[in-house]
Amino acid sequence: MHTLCVLWAIVVVAAAAVTASEPKCKVCQELNEVSCESETTYYMCSDNKKFGDLQTCPYNTVCTNDQRVCVNKLTESIKNLCHNIDVWTSKCQNCTGNEYACVSKTEYTRCIVGMMSFPISCKADEICVTEAQSTNKDRSLCVPKCVADYNGYVPSCGNEKYATTTRVSPNFFVPDDSEIKSLCTDNAVKYPDVDWFYWRYGNYCKSYIYCQARDEGTKKTWIGEFRNCPANVPFFNIDVGRCEAKEPKRCLIHF
Template sequence: MQRIIPIVAIVASLLAFVGAQICQECQADNDVYCLNQTSYQNCMKNAAFGAVETCPTGTVCSNSADVCVDSSQVDGTTVLDVCGLSASCQTCNTNKKYTCVSQTQFARCSSSGVVLSSSVYSCEEDEICIEAGLTFYNNICVPTCAADFVGFTSTCSNSVYQPSSTTTTTASPATTPEPSVQATGCTKAANADASLSSASYFYTSYTADATCRSYLYCQRATTGWTTVFLSCSGTRPYFDPTTSGCVSAKPTECT
């Protein structure tokens, strides 16, 4: 009985995470689809529509009714930096104290944003490492049964941690291209795909990015294109042109 009560609490916390604030999904709280930390679309009937809106400088896409809120208002419980919570394996930043380094291991982060290989710890036998757990119940290790119930998987796909000196790291996304380059990408995509030739807006791969993580939002304007350069991250790091969304597995089109 003592074991069941904490697990029920964890499941409730993760259910709140699933229903309220997943990056690049329509949120239940405010009917907004956060594309990244600073861009969003509105939602209706659980589908994104309309032009991409950009948050003012210093604000982030949140689960609040105001959508874009000042970073200082984010408390991690009621007001959330939706896409800022998208975790990535073996990655530290100045705001993280711990990061998952394998399916069942986590490590301490230094103040400079470096994984401390000397401080690697293992979860309990029936737990997996999920970074969202830190935000919602103050533990990076989540019981497997609780994660399975809400459809969560471990942040990392590797079974055993290997220090960065012996592992291959994922290349960073391409740097933001000039607006003219983005517009050219939109034109090429529209010309190559008949289904896009008359679309008022669409998403397309940014083909110059060999990592397959970057993509373009293309909206027709009076003259040319209105574009937004976007990148996938976290547990869904690849852009899939067939679904126009970010996915966890590298698409077959990606070479």
């Protein structure tokens, strides 16, 4: 009888260990070292801690426990870690298939090639609701609070303000805001007819800068945001304006 009890205890402990190590949403995974924050977003992990900017999976893929992180075909072992989590999270900071995305209770951003750009504030009496872009004629996500209350809308994000996480650069240094602005302003002459563009940063194609124009009266000024490519597509290809798995030939060329 004593032997059976010991064996049963071993089985219970083993089962608990398996359960503890099962991949979960919003938890750093051992296999691929990322933390899926929603079905389509994730953070990189190091020493079981999240770091860097919130990354967005490519179109038609979801965040999983697989080494590739974002995949479009699930199996018994490859799981969509944040499937059916609360709607609050899946509608927040999610650019997949959307032109705009809410990033806080009162802020939204434009989605460029499935990635977030700069936060834009709604008016003082408005909240950001993801569903609004499919119903409003002007595609706006900002909804007056009185309208939101009448229709039963709640903010798509729970955070008061949008804040990017600490930027960690594969180039071992990160440009400050003044350098980013200068790079965008200097290179904007190559893109005279656009309001935004990407510019590669560093010599290893691991980082890039998103540049956005702002109209100030009759003058156009430029601001930018530094970003890193995610681990599953680590190389930025300036020719197509996106991160890819294959290293571009131009990576070691200064321009």
